Amino acid sequence: MGQIELKGVTKRFGEVEVIPPLDLKIDEGEFVVFVGPSGCGKSTLLRLIAGLEDVSGGVIEIDGTEATTLPPAKRRLAMVFQSYALYPHMSVKKNIAFPLKMAKTDPKVIEEKVANAASILNLTDYLDRRPGQLSGGQRQRVAIGRAIVREPAAFLFDEPLSNLDAALRVNMRLEISELHQSLGTTMIYVTHDQVEAMTMADKIVVLQAGRIEQVGSPLELYRAPRNRFVAGFIGSPKMNFVEGEEAAKHNAHAIGIRPEHIEVSTTEGLWQGKVGVAEHLGSDTFLHVTTAHGVINVRVGGEMGLRHGDTVWLTPDASQMHRFDAKGLALA
Amino acid sequence: MATQQSRSAARLMMAPAVILLLGWMLVPLIMTLYFSFKKYLPLRGGDLGWVGFDNYVSFVTSSSFWPSIQTTLIIVGGVLVITLVLGVLLAILLDQPMWGQGIVRILVIAPFFVMPTVSALVWKNMFMDPINGILAHLWRFFGAQPVEWLSQASMPSLIIIISWQWLPFATLILLTAIQSLDSEQLEAAEMDGAPVLKRFWFITLPHLSRAITIVILIQTIFLLGIFAEIFVTTGGAFGTRTLSYLIFQRVLESQNIGLGSAGGVYAIILANIVAIFLMRIVGKNLDA
Numbered sequence: 001m002g003q004i005e006l007k008g009v010t011k012r013f014g015e016v017e018v019i020p021p022l023d024l025k026i027d028e029g030e031f032v033v034f035v036g037p038s039g040c041g042k043s044t045l046l047r048l049i050a051g052l053e054d055v056s057g058g059v060i061e062i063d064g065t066e067a068t069t070l071p072p073a074k075r076r077l078a079m080v081f082q083s084y085a086l087y088p089h090m091s092v093k094k095n096i097a098f099p100l101k102m103a104k105t106d107p108k109v110i111e112e113k114v115a116n117a118a119s120i121l122n123l124t125d126y127l128d129r130r131p132g133q134l135s136g137g138q139r140q141r142v143a144i145g146r147a148i149v150r151e152p153a154a155f156l157f158d159e160p161l162s163n164l165d166a167a168l169r170v171n172m173r174l175e176i177s178e179l180h181q182s183l184g185t186t187m188i189y190v191t192h193d194q195v196e197a198m199t200m201a202d203k204i205v206v207l208q209a210g211r212i213e214q215v216g217s218p219l220e221l222y223r224a225p226r227n228r229f230v231a232g233f234i235g236s237p238k239m240n241f242v243e244g245e246e247a248a249k250h251n252a253h254a255i256g257i258r259p260e261h262i263e264v265s266t267t268e269g270l271w272q273g274k275v276g277v278a279e280h281l282g283s284d285t286f287l288h289v290t291t292a293h294g295v296i297n298v299r300v301g302g303e304m305g306l307r308h309g310d311t312v313w314l315t316p317d318a319s320q321m322h323r324f325d326a327k328g329l330a331l332a
Numbered sequence: 333m334a335t336q337q338s339r340s341a342a343r344l345m346m347a348p349a350v351i352l353l354l355g356w357m358l359v360p361l362i363m364t365l366y367f368s369f370k371k372y373l374p375l376r377g378g379d380l381g382w383v384g385f386d387n388y389v390s391f392v393t394s395s396s397f398w399p400s401i402q403t404t405l406i407i408v409g410g411v412l413v414i415t416l417v418l419g420v421l422l423a424i425l426l427d428q429p430m431w432g433q434g435i436v437r438i439l440v441i442a443p444f445f446v447m448p449t450v451s452a453l454v455w456k457n458m459f460m461d462p463i464n465g466i467l468a469h470l471w472r473f474f475g476a477q478p479v480e481w482l483s484q485a486s487m488p489s490l491i492i493i494i495s496w497q498w499l500p501f502a503t504l505i506l507l508t509a510i511q512s513l514d515s516e517q518l519e520a521a522e523m524d525g526a527p528v529l530k531r532f533w534f535i536t537l538p539h540l541s542r543a544i545t546i547v548i549l550i551q552t553i554f555l556l557g558i559f560a561e562i563f564v565t566t567g568g569a570f571g572t573r574t575l576s577y578l579i580f581q582r583v584l585e586s587q588n589i590g591l592g593s594a595g596g597v598y599a600i601i602l603a604n605i606v607a608i609f610l611m612r613i614v615g616k617n618l619d620a
């Protein structure tokens with residue numbers, strides 16, 4: 001249970017078509033991440049699946065039955081909101097119990113399930129607190145707890161970690177991944193952070209302006225991006241693009257080369273350049289090198305002892321090069 | 333206000349305001365207390381000397397005292413219930429996106445700008461008049477005998493008039509509170525399987541509790557002293573004599589300043605009991 005299929009789903013706000021007809025199939029137990037720049041329609045798509053927005057056209061099927069006009073409560077989906085959307089006047093316990101109470105569950109069963117969810121999420125000590133007395137991470141866990149107790153067919157997350165600080169985000173990322181492992185329930189996760197997408201997803205859906213640019217596993221997208229948008233969006237630091245005669249040498253309008261696939265030498269190489277900014281992270285060094293083909297970002301493992309103004313030579317790894325035509329589509 | 337100098341300068345600057353305020357409050361209070369211990373009949377001999385607590389005793393033992401307290405509480409309670417219930421409903425309605433929202437909101441607020449005397453007169457003459465009032469016409473249109481509102485149903489009429497005046501205030505406060513409700517909370521509740529009424533009961537209403545206590549507090553304070561509406565409609569007849577109206581009658585109609593002043597002191601005590609009681613509730617609600 002937990003298979004979701006969108007067939008030709010469209011969404012218009014007045015005259016504006018935010019989501020042009022879109023097809024997508026999400027398999028049972030999958031962890032699917034919607035990723036894309038701000039305003040591309042990720043939240044809208046999630047809200048369409050949840051039933052919080054009406055579709056302008058198309059069909060949504062959940063577990064093989066049509067759910068297009070089903071009210072949110074009947075879709076057996078649970079959502080975790082970016083703002084957590086906890087009920088501020090209820091204790092943590094009551095917050096988590098709320099969906100069960102609405103379903104008129106036996107109080108004894110409620111007690112059990114809440115205790116169970118609280119122990120999974122390390123919330124047992126906070127059950128009697130109000131959301132206002134919790135930290136951001138704890139609030140996030142309460143929101144997840146409220147979703148877990150419903151035993152939904154699928155979980156929907158809308159940028160659940162964007163209000164947390166960097167360290168906590170890494171932690172929660174792990175916790176959510178672990179939760180997915182142990183529950184095995186379908187999860188749809190919206191984020192604009194490609195690191196979250198890469199680390200958590202079974203399947204990434206890259207969106208731009210409401211259109212699906214590419215669907216695939218993180219490594220598929222990394223190795224074989226279908227177009228320049230996906231190539232630039234997936235991977236950190238971003239892929240370098242070179243146009244002009246260098247690209248023409250490879251029979252392409254543009255070539256793309258990831259910062260980690262460029263070799264740096266202080267003596268010889270293909271492209272000569274000057275180091276602009278060097279970001280020293282200890283484990284890696286990110287160099288911004290100004291060359292005749294524009295600024296190229298390079299990742300060097302460890303510490304290289306290069307600084308601003310040094311002359312370096314760059315050699316891209318030809319086997320890891322991506323070629324694009326004038327429309328931005330990848331050439332095989 | 334760090335230095336000695338700036339502190340004394342501040343005191344000097346504030347002094348006029350403080351003195352004015354103190355005078356404003358203290359002079360009437362002291363005069364009321366002063367007169368309440370005197371037999372003072374301006375048209376029947378003037379100051380007839382000290383009488384101790386006689387005025388207090390005769391004010392309370394008068395047959396009009398308890399009915400007037402009862403009337404006051406019924407009016408306050410009735411108006412509170414009506415304005416809160418309708419206020420919440422109107423606020424929810426006005427919060428919905430709809431055509432002409434701006435104009436509708438102004439229309440809803442409008443009654444608050446009409447002076448109490450004027451609105452009471454409008455209600456008395458245009459709506460509730462048994463011969464020419466709109467309601468009378470309506471009753472006759474359906475073949476019914478027009479109601480003599482202000483005499484046959486004096487209290488409900490008065491409560492309707494006062495509620496009409498205070499509804500905008502309640503609506504306005506509740507509307508701003510509703511607008512601050514995070515819509516994601518309602519959506520979360522919707523996904524959690526709460527239908528409309530349960531969402532209202534479990535999410536919206538608790539969110540409004542603070543605004544509701546503020547409306548109760550402010551309206552109670554103003555409604556305890558309601559006067560103009562009674563004066564121009566029933567003139568205190570037909571069981572609509574509130575405590576403040578009773579005091580007015582003792583002082584101006586019976587020309588008994590001492591007795592009226594004693595009533596005034598009771599009114600102060602009543603208002604303070606209510607105020608303390610309300611402050612407790614509000615304080616609790618504002619803390620949370």
Ligand SMILES: Nc1ncnc2c1ncn2[C@@H]1O[C@H](COP(=O)(O)OP(=O)(O)OP(=O)(O)O)[C@@H](O)[C@H]1O
Nearest residue numbers: 013016018036037038039040041042043044045192
């Ligand atoms: N209620 C609405 N009325 C009109 N336009 C809307 C409405 N909601 C969203 N939009 C538009 O739809 C587009 C997609 O919005 P959406 O919230 O789905 O973006 P998003 O991908 O979630 O972005 P972000 O990463 O910033 O959250 C935006 O251009 C937005 O302006």
Ligand SMILES: [Mg+2]
Nearest residue numbers: 042043044159
């Ligand atoms: Mg969004």
